[in-house]
Amino acid sequence: MTNVFDDPRITAVGLLFEAHAGLSARFNAQLEEHGLSAVEFEVITRLARSPGNQLRMTDLAAQTSLSTSGVTRVVDRMERDGLLTRRACPNDRRSSYAVVTAAGMQRLNETLPGHLQMIEQWFTGQLDPDALVALLDGLRRVRDAAHPCATAGSDDVSPEQAAATDDATRRR
Amino acid sequence: MTNVFDDPRITAVGLLFEAHAGLSARFNAQLEEHGLSAVEFEVITRLARSPGNQLRMTDLAAQTSLSTSGVTRVVDRMERDGLLTRRACPNDRRSSYAVVTAAGMQRLNETLPGHLQMIEQWFTGQLDPDALVALLDGLRRVRDAAHPCATAGSDDVSPEQAAATDDATRRR
DNA sequence: GCCCAACGACTGCCTGAGCAACTATAACCG
DNA sequence: CGGTTATAGTTGCTCAGGCAGTCGTTGGGC
Numbered sequence A, B: 001m002t003n004v005f006d007d008p009r010i011t012a013v014g015l016l017f018e019a020h021a022g023l024s025a026r027f028n029a030q031l032e033e034h035g036l037s038a039v040e041f042e043v044i045t046r047l048a049r050s051p052g053n054q055l056r057m058t059d060l061a062a063q064t065s066l067s068t069s070g071v072t073r074v075v076d077r078m079e080r081d082g083l084l085t086r087r088a089c090p091n092d093r094r095s096s097y098a099v100v101t102a103a104g105m106q107r108l109n110e111t112l113p114g115h116l117q118m119i120e121q122w123f124t125g126q127l128d129p130d131a132l133v134a135l136l137d138g139l140r141r142v143r144d145a146a147h148p149c150a151t152a153g154s155d156d157v158s159p160e161q162a163a164a165t166d167d168a169t170r171r172r
Numbered sequence C: 001g002c003c004c005a006a007c008g009a010c011t012g013c014c015t016g017a018g019c020a021a022c023t024a025t026a027a028c029c030g
Numbered sequence D: 001c002g003g004t005t006a007t008a009g010t011t012g013c014t015c016a017g018g019c020a021g022t023c024g025t026t027g028g029g030c
Helices: A008-033 A038-048 A057-063 A068-080 A102-122 A129-146 B008-033 B038-048 B057-063 B068-080 B102-122 B129-146
Strands: A054-056 A084-088 A096-100 B054-056 B084-088 B096-100
Touching: A008 A038, A008 A102, A008 B008, A008 B102, A008 B129, A038 A054, A038 A057, A038 A068, A038 A084, A038 A096, A038 A102, A054 A057, A057 A068, A057 A096, A068 A084, A096 A102, A102 B008, A102 B129, A129 B008, A129 B102, A129 B129, B008 B038, B008 B102, B038 B054, B038 B057, B038 B068, B038 B084, B038 B096, B038 B102, B054 B057, B057 B068, B057 B096, B068 B084, B096 B102
Parallel strands: none
Antiparallel strands: A054 A096, A084 A096, B054 B096, B084 B096
């Protein structure tokens, strides 16, 4: 074959991407059982782990893989479904918070255990502890190198986080 | 914080997903310079590595993250852009092949070196050989566990190919 | 040979998401 | 203060992609 495509580098990304795709599929299936999409799950998770179970729309966008307009629409849907509410920001009348409702918290609590179980079943449980650590170390390196300013207009990935070594390569 | 979200399992997926997102973003940027989207690149790559630089639409769908209707549409676009052609399948008049044109091959050849460089720069080159091997071993395990029947109807990954080295483990 | 089930490709319809334009507010600066 | 600039959120437009339905083709059972 003399194939350029057997290059080990190609294989490497192939592995990473396929692993990601596989896990995504598994997770999506489980999340769907609870009526959540992956994005919705990410949104509600980010909110729930934030003080007051709330975040300003922009900050939410910065923490997720979404643009601000994307966030507007997810929050629209989730508000319609009763999982979230918007709340005006007292000191800045431009901003508004997305807040998790009681129903939202309940939904999350119903979903999380199963989700953790999935992670263990398909990911962390597949490796013995040493191998897992090695894997995670490697991933961390790669993440730290490639991660920032990821998908959309997330120029800074959230101030307080101060993403290590943000290499500020503004493309485009 | 006593946060459920600091669970190591959450962190683990976080790493994997962020690494994937980061690399995707980098790759997309480079591909875009050559007028290709990620899907288009995957399509043209899969075709180019197949005998005769062609695949039947269904097989192409099975090898990519796309449904058959998705493939129809990508191929539409790429045919319009002169990168691909459709060719009737002689022995089965239902099927048709997608074939890479000369222009398509040229585009691919222009794109590949830079792509490999990106992989090296942001992924494989970030780790010393041992760590890389460990990472890939771990990924392979996870991939083999979670990967299959990923997004759409990829039951078997194409009979005749029996994929070199790469994915010897088909399941389901 | 004939009929019916399975299959390959394509199309209509719908959803999700990004970009760019817009509005309202805030901050800055003279 | 008054004007300019930046920022937060929303909305119009567009496009990619999935699902389900369609049409032509094939192959199997009889």
